[in-house]
Amino acid sequence: AALLAASTAAADYPEKPVTVIVPFAAGGPTDKVARDLAEALRKPLGATIIIENVGGVGGTLGANKVAKAAPDGYTLLLHHIGIASATALYRTLPYKTLEDFEYLGMINEVPMTLIGRPNLPANNYAELSKWLESNKGNINLAHAGVGSASHLCGLLYQSAIKIDMTTVPYKGTAPAMNDLLGGQVDIMCDQTTNTTGQIEAGKVKAYAVMSSKRLSSGALAKLPTADESGLKGFNLAVWHGLYAPKGTPKAVIDKVNAALRVALKDADFHKREEALGAVIINDARLAPAEHKKFVEAEINKLSPVIKAAGIYAD
Ligand code: MLT
Secondary structure, X not given: OHHHHHHHHHHHOOOOOEEEEEOOOXXXXXXXXXXXXXXXXXXXXXXXXXXXXXXXXXXXHHHHHHHOOOOOOOEEEEEEOHHHHHHHHOOOOOOOOOOOEEEEEEEEEEEEEEEEOOOOOOOOHHHHHHHHHHOOOOOEEEEOOOOOHHHHHHHHHHHHHOOOOEEEEOOOHHHHHHHHHOOOOOEEEEEHXXXXXXXXXOOOEEEEEOOOOOOOOHHHHHOOEOOOOOOOOOOOEEEEEEEEEOXXXXXXXXXXXXXXXXXXXXXXXXXXXXXXXXXXXXXXXXXXXXXHHHHHXXXXXXXXXXXXXXXXXX
């Protein structure tokens, strides 16, 4: 009878609002992607989408909440590269990345930018490097918790330039950006979904794009890549995907995946995301199996780099 109930529930899915957990504070880049996507997903999925921000511990609190949620399709997770990097950064994660989630498809890739507080006395990458050298031991790098994209970028940047910094964690890069704008912290790596507006308004110093190619739009087109600036081969872009608890019925997974594919073609979604430097995924990784394979490959790629940098969150 329970099996019958579950299969009819799956067939009738969705019959009530669907909650998408964002594992970072409202107003940040992950939240931005989630709210943009929710707009485009509502119609094809046929459900009201509720965004719930569950920040903390580099996104692992929110991820764990979904891993432990009822596998009925009404609690989903929108997460980024942190779902892979946390696997290497935490010795005791409360969930298993490749076993405790169903993979519903990938969403986009977002470049990272290296920015500084508005009054930082360095106006380009070379001047920043000099300033960092002369302020060794007194540099504050903001990020969104160990396991976040901003932390991963900051970690890789520190080990690439061999300058240790004090890392200041926040529940997301929205609150981190407030302190950067206020001059409480010095630099931060963050996604263009969160930094484009500030850079174009001249509210922060902008030093480099941390992914492999320059950005095309507006003020960001002037930004050199880290590779051009001397960090040979530095390339970190933040990808986002959608997840459900393990055991979510295949009929539900297929419905969400089909709706996601329609949402990602939505013109308004494209316009909003591309204006902020994001690139919408349009390849095999839209399929759950390929999405999962990609995350596994990212775990295998990031783990040795993170271990070489010698840090663990716990
Ligand atoms: C956010 O949404 O706050 C960011 O994605 C956090 C991060 O991963 O840096």
